[in-house]
Amino acid sequence: MKSMNNLEPQRLTLVKSLVKSCGEILEKAATEDNTHRLKKNNPSDLVTLYDNKVENILVQGIEREFPKDSFLTEEMDRGPVNINSYIWIIDPIDGTTNFVQRHRDYSISIACYKGDFPVFALVYDVMAQELFEAQKGQGAWLNGERMLPLTGMGYLKNSLVDFSVNGIHTMKKHYNVDLVKLSGSIRGHRALGSASLILCHIARGDTDIYISPKLHIWDYAAGNLILQELGGEVLLYPKDDLLHSPRSSRLLIGTNSSMVLEEFKDYLGLNL
Numbered sequence: 206m207k208s209m210n211n212l213e214p215q216r217l218t219l220v221k222s223l224v225k226s227c228g229e230i231l232e233k234a235a236t237e238d239n240t241h242r243l244k245k246n247n248p249s250d251l252v253t254l255y256d257n258k259v260e261n262i263l264v265q266g267i268e269r270e271f272p273k274d275s276f277l278t279e280e281m282d283r284g285p286v287n288i289n290s291y292i293w294i295i296d297p298i299d300g301t302t303n304f305v306q307r308h309r310d311y312s313i314s315i316a317c318y319k320g321d322f323p324v325f326a327l328v329y330d331v332m333a334q335e336l337f338e339a340q341k342g343q344g345a346w347l348n349g350e351r352m353l354p355l356t357g358m359g360y361l362k363n364s365l366v367d368f369s370v371n372g373i374h375t376m377k378k379h380y381n382v383d384l385v386k387l388s389g390s391i392r393g394h395r396a397l398g399s400a401s402l403i404l405c406h407i408a409r410g411d412t413d414i415y416i417s418p419k420l421h422i423w424d425y426a427a428g429n430l431i432l433q434e435l436g437g438e439v440l441l442y443p444k445d446d447l448l449h450s451p452r453s454s455r456l457l458i459g460t461n462s463s464m465v466l467e468e469f470k471d472y473l474g475l476n477l
């Protein structure tokens with residue numbers, strides 16, 4: 206794997222080892238812990254003790270080695286980030302509903318930025334033991350094997366599209382867009398329940414389009430870099446703003462090509 210500049214390889218090596226240890230904790234919890242140990246019990250917005258535990262292990266492990274780095278994490282608001290430092294964007298469990306319901310599709314998602322720019326990213330599919338990884342400008346890897354670039358071709362009618370019932374409702378309410386009308390014009394529809402994993406699946410070619418109207422930066426920062434490194438196209442509305450509204454939600458459309466993104470937006474009448 207081509208090396209990066211200055212202290213970035215040390216950060217990457219450290220975080221890979223932390224992610225593997227956290228993966229073991231989550232895998233054990235998912236298979237052996239019968240109590241879901243919910244902390245916040247809004248039925249569709251779950252937090253378990255493991256979300257907090259994994260976040261703390263990651264943040265403390267990185268902070269110990271790199272005390273000047275900043276953090277933007279899901280479970281704790283750690284105040285404004287320092288835009289002149291390395292910034293770690295962390296979702297300790299992306300897809301907590303799947304984790305709690307014993308579905309296998311959840312991940313640990315971590316992106317490392319230098320200021321406004323992504324430097325590297327990891328998405329670890331715990332149950333499949335698949336580590337997706339990307340370095341800005343260098344490509345992406347799956348368990349250390351270089352991933353192939355996407356073809357840049359594709360059509361809506363051949364696309365497998367991921368969105369949720371929640372997505373249907375919110376797209377209608379906030380954008381007056383009807384996702385149900387895709388029925389009959391696409392190859393099929395799935396709802397995996399973990400944004401970062403879906404973006405990695407588009408990068409791998411298993412899924413073609415993902416639309417979700419209210420994602421947070423920790424849900425997509427890592428997956429976006431992995432997908433974009435392979436030639437995928439992502440639309441965010443509004444654009445990221447690490448300084449002023451880093452904790453606000455955004456509309457995301459992730460696709461396997463710019464052609465498919467344009468066709469998808471045209472079909473839905475989405476003018477963004």
Ligand code: 2AM
Pocket residue numbers: 249250299300368369370371372396397398399400401416417419420424
């Ligand atoms: P989805 O609606 O596309 O499934 C974060 O990775 C996961 O939480 C995604 O599956 C995401 O989008 C889902 N999600 C986003 N907003 C949500 C909400 N308001 N309620 C429940 N799930 C949500």
Ligand code: CA
Pocket residue numbers: 256279296297298299300301
């Ligand atoms: Ca989460």
